Amino acid sequence: MSGVFSPTRAKIKERTLRTDKWWLEPAITFGVLFSFVIYATFRAFEGANYFVEPLISPFYSPCLSEACVEGSKLFGWAPVSAQVLGFALSPALIILIFPLGFRMTCYYYRKAYYRAFWLSPPACAVAEPHTKYTGETRAPLILQNAHRWFFYAGLVFNVFLTYDAVLAFKNNDGQWGHMSVGTLVLVASSSLLWFYSLSCHTCRHTVGGRLKHFSKHPVRYKLWSVVSVLNTKHQQFAWFSLAAVAFADIYVRQVATGAWTNFYFF
Amino acid sequence: MSQNLTKLKYDVVIVGAGGAGLRAAVEAREAGLRVAIICKSLFGKAHTVMAEGGAAASMGNANSNDNWMVHFRDTMRGGKFLNHYRMAELHAKESPDRIWELEMWGALFDRTKEGKISQRNFGGHEYPRLAHVGDRTGLELIRTMQQKIVALQQKDGRETGDMEANLKVYAEFTVTDILKENGKVAGVYGYWRENGDEILFEAPAVVIATGGVGKAFKITSNSWEGTGDGHALALKAGANLKDMEFLQFHPTGMVWPPSVRGILVTESVRGEGGVLTNNLGERFMFKYIPDVFKDKYATTEEEADRWYTDQDNNRRPPELLPRDEVARAINSEVKAGRGTEHGGVFLDVSKRLSAEVIKKRLPSMWHQFYELAGVDITKEPMEVGPTCHYVMGGVDVEPDTAAAIGVPGLFAAGEVAGGMHGSNRLGGNSLSDLLVFGRRAGAAAADYAKANGANPVSDATIAKAADRIEAPFKNEGGENAYSLHAELQEVTHNLVGIIRTGDEIKEAIAKIADIRARSQKVSVAGNRQFNPGFHLAFDLDNMLLVAESTAKSAILREESRGGHTRDDFPGMSNTWRQVNHISSFNGSEVTVTPRALPAIPKELFDLFDIHELEKYMTPEEIAKGGSN
Amino acid sequence: MTRKLNLRIWRGDSTDGGLKDVVVDVNEGEVVLDVIHRVQATQMGDLAVRWNCKAGKCGSCSMEINGKPRLACMTQVASFDEDETITITPLRAFPIIKDLVTDVSFNYKKAMEIPAYEHPTDLAPGAARMEQVDVERSQEFRKCIECFLCQNTCHVIRDHEENKKSFAGPRFFIRIAELDMHPLDRIKNRKRTAQEEHGLGMCNITKCCTEVCPEHIKITDNAIIPMKERVVDIKYDPARMFSGLLRREKRD
Ligand SMILES: Cc1cc2nc3c(=O)[nH]c(=O)nc-3n(C[C@H](O)[C@H](O)[C@H](O)COP(=O)(O)OP(=O)(O)OC[C@H]3O[C@@H](n4cnc5c(N)ncnc54)[C@H](O)[C@@H]3O)c2cc1C
Ligand code: SF4
Ligand code: SF4
Numbered sequence A: 001m002s003g004v005f006s007p008t009r010a011k012i013k014e015r016t017l018r019t020d021k022w023w024l025e026p027a028i029t030f031g032v033l034f035s036f037v038i039y040a041t042f043r044a045f046e047g048a049n050y051f052v053e054p055l056i057s058p059f060y061s062p063c064l065s066e067a068c069v070e071g072s073k074l075f076g077w078a079p080v081s082a083q084v085l086g087f088a089l090s091p092a093l094i095i096l097i098f099p100l101g102f103r104m105t106c107y108y109y110r111k112a113y114y115r116a117f118w119l120s121p122p123a124c125a126v127a128e129p130h131t132k133y134t135g136e137t138r139a140p141l142i143l144q145n146a147h148r149w150f151f152y153a154g155l156v157f158n159v160f161l162t163y164d165a166v167l168a169f170k171n172n173d174g175q176w177g178h179m180s181v182g183t184l185v186l187v188a189s190s191s192l193l194w195f196y197s198l199s200c201h202t203c204r205h206t207v208g209g210r211l212k213h214f215s216k217h218p219v220r221y222k223l224w225s226v227v228s229v230l231n232t233k234h235q236q237f238a239w240f241s242l243a244a245v246a247f248a249d250i251y252v253r254q255v256a257t258g259a260w261t262n263f264y265f266f
Numbered sequence B: 001m002s003q004n005l006t007k008l009k010y011d012v013v014i015v016g017a018g019g020a021g022l023r024a025a026v027e028a029r030e031a032g033l034r035v036a037i038i039c040k041s042l043f044g045k046a047h048t049v050m051a052e053g054g055a056a057a058s059m060g061n062a063n064s065n066d067n068w069m070v071h072f073r074d075t076m077r078g079g080k081f082l083n084h085y086r087m088a089e090l091h092a093k094e095s096p097d098r099i100w101e102l103e104m105w106g107a108l109f110d111r112t113k114e115g116k117i118s119q120r121n122f123g124g125h126e127y128p129r130l131a132h133v134g135d136r137t138g139l140e141l142i143r144t145m146q147q148k149i150v151a152l153q154q155k156d157g158r159e160t161g162d163m164e165a166n167l168k169v170y171a172e173f174t175v176t177d178i179l180k181e182n183g184k185v186a187g188v189y190g191y192w193r194e195n196g197d198e199i200l201f202e203a204p205a206v207v208i209a210t211g212g213v214g215k216a217f218k219i220t221s222n223s224w225e226g227t228g229d230g231h232a233l234a235l236k237a238g239a240n241l242k243d244m245e246f247l248q249f250h251p252t253g254m255v256w257p258p259s260v261r262g263i264l265v266t267e268s269v270r271g272e273g274g275v276l277t278n279n280l281g282e283r284f285m286f287k288y289i290p291d292v293f294k295d296k297y298a299t300t301e302e303e304a305d306r307w308y309t310d311q312d313n314n315r316r317p318p319e320l321l322p323r324d325e326v327a328r329a330i331n332s333e334v335k336a337g338r339g340t341e342h343g344g345v346f347l348d349v350s351k352r353l354s355a356e357v358i359k360k361r362l363p364s365m366w367h368q369f370y371e372l373a374g375v376d377i378t379k380e381p382m383e384v385g386p387t388c389h390y391v392m393g394g395v396d397v398e399p400d401t402a403a404a405i406g407v408p409g410l411f412a413a414g415e416v417a418g419g420m421h422g423s424n425r426l427g428g429n430s431l432s433d434l435l436v437f438g439r440r441a442g443a444a445a446a447d448y449a450k451a452n453g454a455n456p457v458s459d460a461t462i463a464k465a466a467d468r469i470e471a472p473f474k475n476e477g478g479e480n481a482y483s484l485h486a487e488l489q490e491v492t493h494n495l496v497g498i499i500r501t502g503d504e505i506k507e508a509i510a511k512i513a514d515i516r517a518r519s520q521k522v523s524v525a526g527n528r529q530f531n532p533g534f535h536l537a538f539d540l541d542n543m544l545l546v547a548e549s550t551a552k553s554a555i556l557r558e559e560s561r562g563g564h565t566r567d568d569f570p571g572m573s574n575t576w577r578q579v580n581h582i583s584s585f586n587g588s589e590v591t592v593t594p595r596a597l598p599a600i601p602k603e604l605f606d607l608f609d610i611h612e613l614e615k616y617m618t619p620e621e622i623a624k625g626g627s628n
Numbered sequence C: 001m002t003r004k005l006n007l008r009i010w011r012g013d014s015t016d017g018g019l020k021d022v023v024v025d026v027n028e029g030e031v032v033l034d035v036i037h038r039v040q041a042t043q044m045g046d047l048a049v050r051w052n053c054k055a056g057k058c059g060s061c062s063m064e065i066n067g068k069p070r071l072a073c074m075t076q077v078a079s080f081d082e083d084e085t086i087t088i089t090p091l092r093a094f095p096i097i098k099d100l101v102t103d104v105s106f107n108y109k110k111a112m113e114i115p116a117y118e119h120p121t122d123l124a125p126g127a128a129r130m131e132q133v134d135v136e137r138s139q140e141f142r143k144c145i146e147c148f149l150c151q152n153t154c155h156v157i158r159d160h161e162e163n164k165k166s167f168a169g170p171r172f173f174i175r176i177a178e179l180d181m182h183p184l185d186r187i188k189n190r191k192r193t194a195q196e197e198h199g200l201g202m203c204n205i206t207k208c209c210t211e212v213c214p215e216h217i218k219i220t221d222n223a224i225i226p227m228k229e230r231v232v233d234i235k236y237d238p239a240r241m242f243s244g245l246l247r248r249e250k251r252d
């Protein structure tokens, strides 16, 4: 018997006496994240329907494999061969580790999945089911400290995805100055990704949080103040950007398979 | 009991872990002695934690004209010249050093533009003088001291391997007796609140720093700890109390809802521009400026408003008069039928300050009203009324050493000591008082302990102390301490409260004696384990002694001054100013005798304008022009 | 406006105990602590409860009300439904003493383990200059009233007694952050000791401490995560790692 049932604690048999719907939030988080993972896995392995001039799915960008379909490659560059160790590798799998790692190590998502998936704890003042707990002190969870590495990589990805959104101002004949629903979808998802990255705790730390004397660095203090405001909305940006990226992928797929037509405004 | 009684030996025992007690402990430990700190609550919860506005010290950061002499004058004026001049002088001179010292121990006060400690305005202080942190200055003070204690313990830990070897906190322990042998202090006795087990602390020097007495009154800003324990312990040990008729009724306590009645609304609300109005919307304080203050306060709303932006060319608003004046004014307005629905008046900051500024400068007030009364002070006025807040009276001490007169080895500092504030304390002067006299008490206790050495306690003395603790469990079928306490509060509130008359005080004296007789037989349900009924039985005894001293001093003083207002003697009398009231206890009842106030020495006398002194002193005193 | 309120109060001590039903009067505007006091004065004279200020300033009246860690003096009875039974228990992370009173000495022990502030030795009293922007972050943490609700809620120790020896808890992470962000503190190795001695790495930033803090201190966002980032700076930063700069920061 450990935790709230330890012999020294007040003898109460319930794991929690909370009377509100404390299970609702972790349940929703679980549902949404789980659906996203299933869908993302399916899409990552699909290896098709990720490009239709001028739109590329954010799951497949930058497309770096020889297997990438015509027009989807980043500057036509393909440093990775189509087969790795004899397996046909979907171009998504080469790059997905970066956005995935970024989100997996994100301070907000950590809270979300530790609570919803690992029940550690399921909600505040609700006893967790585990008998042992070491937190993020040893492998594999000590790797969470690599969030900063992924943050830098995430910034590079944001540049690529923003570039993709710019390209979406072409029409399917490659002429500039056009705009479609797809343009909006990519612009929205890449902007939300910027908000997500800029509101990141590592970003807040890097721009100024690490300083001891704000007064000696007025510019960085200003930046820190701005990022601090964004940071209070990090949770929202995390969900909105996730939804936007997923929707962008769905949209590109639907257009690529011909299910939807990409409506052009001009 | 005595067989398995725990006996501990220390050089200095400090009763009380508020600002005064902790500052004394630091000083005594730094003098190289072994020190025990005892408190009734958890460590860090003492009353001091609730202080809001700030600590007064003439650092001159906000206005460079400020210095100790100005602070001294303000303090004497605020106390209506009944203060012990030497205490007021030491306090004014040493406060800045005590505040800077806190900063060196890690305190983070709000800052001025130049990066110095910021200072704010408060009632009765001529210049912005209160060092503060938002409206949680007491918390900063006590936490800093607490962390300083830990720093000293860590040092001991590095040197001896045991952090608590030479300085230890005994929290949730009630002291019930100060023990004496051969006419000198020998230690203290008491019980753990947790389990009722008794401990004897043997020590040649004891500092009492037990704070105030507010719980003897019905409407008070004080917590359950404010039961006058130190006052009573000192009386019983043979020390005297001084000027116990003077109680400060803070003008602004919450009045609604009933469950929060009395909880303090900090004076900073007025310092930051809060305005008092009655139910006619009239800003009534202009009607209540007393003659002695006529030339220092604005007489029109326009001038008062201008003061907030230009303090050099305007006089301050009358909302910032000393507390006793404001409290009486509010009381009169309510009595005249111009109060609010719940028997208070309105206090409004929402008109002068923006919502952001209010939330930044008065965060805990905003929180307090929002959570407890459902009032958003950035939009609506607060309802406020007087609440019993502070006792000016206290243990009669030597100013320089804080030694209790008449009991070798006993020292008293903080709210429990008398003399410093005269008949009325200025806001912010208490926190600095704690530090100045806490330090002096700690140093003097250390010197005394070094010079005198241990004074062993005899078995007979122990047995007597132990019997007293056992008593409430032996009384069967006696009265309940809760109801006696409520009865006492009713008596003090109605009969020796903010406005008094001779007949009412006489009635109070009789009733207090009656309650005291019945209290000897209170009985307690349950056992010794963390039993609030048992704890209250001791607190009640202390409050009764305090109430008796207050009533018996109040009946003698036939004038109105500071925290003592007699309806039957409404004027202030310059001959009464020369008198202190000294309470002593003979084991069964309190006796009060008058004693002459020491005359102010020439160098301090000369700090005042002679015309101002004429308002307080008799022509003979003026003619003498100071004592030497 | 008096009405009857149904309460369930945990009564007992370290040997045994359970929830006891009580019916008590309640008036408009009252908080849970008022009701407990009425029970104490009229029905259970020996009901043990801690309190001091009754205004949310001292952090004494911490308990669990309908399973949520809260201050009893800041919990309005009106925030519950009229026919709801309110369940009141002691804090569940600390050893029980009696009724609503627990042994919180764990927290005082931890406080003694955090090295104290060290002021620059060359500054005379009153000579320190600090800008408001430089003290504001630490001031947020100094608002802490030591109610220990965060410590009580933190699953690292609430659910794992054995972690108590190696984990300082959120209250002391804000203390460490306060000192590490203090413009004048001289101790340089607070980041490393936070990780290696005080158990910062045990925290999985699930934010329950922030959820219960009555002072609304952003414990996780403003103290724990910034401290974790500072630890990354000295222990796991890619740039520093690659350039072989990972060096011990010494106490000067
Ligand atoms: C709401 C409020 C706001 C205030 N604001 C201000 C302000 O802004 N500025 C200002 O200058 N002053 C202010 N004051 C006044 C000031 O806070 C107090 O006068 C001061 O804190 C008293 O400090 P102290 O050290 O004398 O005692 P306290 O802080 O009251 O501490 C008393 C200690 O003695 C212990 N004790 C008591 N009896 C026993 C016993 N029998 N056995 C063992 N231990 C015992 C208690 O446990 C406690 O630790 C305010 C007071 C209140 C109530
Ligand atoms: S965020 Fe960390 S410290 Fe706070 S409750 Fe959760 S695990 Fe504990
Ligand atoms: S950080 Fe908040 S919850 Fe924790 S002890 Fe301090 S005030 Fe209480």
Ligand code: FES
Pocket: A102, A105, A106, A107, A108, A109, A147, A151, A196, A197, A200, A201, A202, A203, A234
């Ligand atoms: S992306 Fe969420 S904290 Fe960095």
Ligand code: FES
Pocket: C050, C051, C052, C053, C054, C055, C056, C057, C058, C059, C060, C061, C062, C071, C072, C073, C074
């Ligand atoms: S009694 Fe002080 S916080 Fe509740």
